[in-house]
Amino acid sequence: MAQLSVKKVKKELTKKMDKKTVKTQVAARKPLKAKQSVEEEIMLQPPRGMRDLLPGDxxxxxxxxxxxxxxxxxxxxxxxxxxxxxxxxxxxxxxxxxxxxxxxxxxxxxxxxxxxxxxxxxxxxxxxxxxxxxxxxxxxxxxxxxxxxxxxxxxxxxxxxxxxxxxxxxxxxxxxxxxxxxxxxxxxxxxxxxxxxxxxxxxxxxxxxPKCRKEYQNLLVAYFESKKQKLCQNCKKRLETNPMRILDCKEDKCVQVSTTAPQSVDHLxxxxxxxxxxxxxxxxxxxxxxxxxxxxxxxxxxxxxxxxxxxxxxxxxxxxxxxxxxxxxxxxxxxxxxxxxxxxxxxxxxxxxxxxxxVHAKMYIEPKPRVFLAQLGDLAKKKSLNVFAELQKNGILTAESFGRGSLKSQLRVADRLGVEITLIIGQKEALDKTVIVKDMVSGTQETVGHDRLILAVKKILKNNVVISHSEE
Missing domain, CATH: 3.30.930.10 (Bira Bifunctional Protein; Domain 2)
Structure with a gap:
């Protein structure tokens, strides 16, 4: 079977999306039918005694x-x-x-x-x-x-x-x-x-x-039998099944009785x-x-x-x-x-x-991204995926905000993260296969091709580390 061309598939998808939109609009005008059965309410919490481990922890x-x-x-x-x-x-x-x-x-x-x-x-x-x-x-x-x-x-x-x-x-x-x-x-x-x-x-x-514990347990049972009336209900049962567990009981009256009980270290x-x-x-x-x-x-x-x-x-x-x-x-x-x-x-x-x-112990501090990737326009968004993957592959921790449309909102995110470099891909850069590299520390910027991007970013990050060390 001959493979469908990508262009033809995209055209068919567009037609189907248009038909679906019409059907949705028609369905919206129809009155809603009453639900046939009442669904069981979802409990928006885990079972008792269990919990979520949230990002903050x-x-x-x-x-x-x-x-x-x-x-x-x-x-x-x-x-x-x-x-x-x-x-x-x-x-x-x-x-x-x-x-x-x-x-x-x-x-x-x-x-x-x-x-x-x-x-x-x-x-x-x-x-x-x-x-x-x-x-x-x-x-x-x-x-x-x-x-x-x-x-x-x-x-x-x-x-x-x-x-x-x-x-x-x-x-x-x-x-x-x-x-x-x-x-x-x-x-x-x-x-x-x-x-x-x-x-x-x-x-x-x-x-x-097991050899010396048997004799000790016999002494323990004899002792607790003589104090049985002072034990809690659980320990009265333990006397028959697991007498040594009485020593571990947290009930006050059992603790008092256990204080003078035979000790295992004396019968080893x-x-x-x-x-x-x-x-x-x-x-x-x-x-x-x-x-x-x-x-x-x-x-x-x-x-x-x-x-x-x-x-x-x-x-x-x-x-x-x-x-x-x-x-x-x-x-x-x-x-x-x-x-x-x-x-x-x-x-x-x-x-x-x-x-x-x-005790306010030290937490693990995750490394923060030093680079932010911003994009403007559909073509730039598509191209930025490969750029992002290439940066990560080279060990450069990069933040992005692909879902945001305006460049202004993306730059606000970059500013909040405190990154050292902002990379910008617009419509022109997407066509030219270039990227605007802005050094947020010095304020300078340059436009580089994709083949030189990794080298340019690493050079700026290295220089920033040297500057910060010299300032200290």
Whole structure:
């Protein structure tokens, strides 16, 4: 089939546009028919507990992303991204039945194919699944993986806590030496302080291994059984399903009862005791700010030995948690893999943004365009697209206002942006394949051909940098 000429296609399009205009005018005269059915009203807001991240907040998020990318590279972590949806039993088995996350907070649903799936409530289980599935156990140890992304928990929304929130995860597989625990705590410290958040403290604890934890849990159950009437309703249930979580309850009466409860560090086996002692010595050597919190257990059942959290204090003494983590030496076995000691932690990116705002931390400042491209007339507008693309391709950040018609309104935009060069293409320039180059600093201007434009712009920008440095 012979190809239609571009000229013929344009002619046909013009005819159709004219016919469409006539039909629209006729339709406008006809009375409107009543709607057959009432449509459901669109809620112009996201679901409860979720929100938009608007352009005004993005500099904070960009700063976090840049810091995470740089430090993950420095510490030898490779990027991994896993699906936001996994089979539900992955989280039920790893996080543990009886935890608040599994019992109350997971978004579980069936797909049209009948699969029971869940939005991920945390990142580690998915990363562990990927580690096993893709045979990463054959890689040199430790295998260090870094990830960021949204996680979902049907929790009560409050300040700094959303049902969709964003998390950064660092996980290291295949090493049981406590020096790795110390290195990850040092890494967490490095990330948070690099964001301008200085007043922080780590809370650390050891909850032992399955061997010594069994004896400790029996002591804990016996203690809380004797105080059962003083516990909140949730903790009475936890006494049957997950007694260690009682230590983490925030209810005042449960906090008071937990104050005199047996402490896990007093009931560690020799191996766990040596491991925790070595960790504390490493932290002292690194001069990291920490305290031992005997009530710290974390909310996930897969943790063993080391657990820790990162906290900040404001001027009024209020504490803000940015995240935490710990060892999970038996998680890979629970998921069907081979025994793999591992440790990891997560940082709540939403809370980091909130804290950066509170302490007036430095935001990422995006580079501003130094050149503005203005055009006048239809032909100039068409030609300016190629000019704009050529400037960007050569690394010259350029602003434009293609939608505005008058040259005056475009120049007002250029003035507001404070650019150093304004490029102008009018009807004559479009025909001559030239561009007017106006130096906004010196006030001079010249007309150059397209083949010399990039060189002319770079020369002016370079001279302006030299002038500004000499003035300083």
């Amino acid at each position: 993005q500099p904070y998020w960009d700063q976090i992303r840049r810091v995470l990318a740089r430090i993950s590279l420095e510490y030898g972590f490779g990027r991994i991204d896993t699906p936001a949806i996994e089979y539900a039993n992955l989280f039920i088995r790893s996080i543990g039945a009886g935890t608040d996350i599994v019992d109350k907070e997971m978004y579980i649903f069936n797909t049209k194919g009948g699969d029971k799936v869940s939005l991920r409530p945390e990142l580690t289980a998915g990363i562990g699944r990927a580690y096993i599935q893709h045979g990463m156990n054959v890689l040199p140890k430790p295998v260090k993986l870094f990830s960021t992304g949204p996680v979902y928990r049907y929790d009560r929304p409050q300040e700094g806590r959303y049902r969709e929130h964003f998390q950064a995860n660092f996980d290291a597989f295949g090493e049981q030496d406590p020096i790795l625990d110390a290195q990850l705590i040092q890494l967490a410290h490095r990330v948070v302080t690099s964001l301008g958040i200085k007043n922080i403290q780590f809370q650390v604890n050891s909850i032992g291994c 086996c020799m191996e766990c005791r040596v491991h925790f002692k070595s960790l504390l010595e490493y932290l002292d050597e690194l001069d990291l700010p920490y305290i031992i919190n005997p009530r710290l257990v974390r909310g996930l059942s897969y943790y063993t030995k080391t657990v820790f959290e990162i906290w900040s204090n404001d001027e009024e003494g209020k504490r803000h948690s940015f995240g935490g983590g710990g060892r999970y030496d038996y998680l890979m076995e629970q998921l069907g893999g081979e025994h793999t000691p591992a440790i990891g932690f997560g940082l709540g990116m939403d809370r980091l943004v909130a804290e950066m705002k509170r």
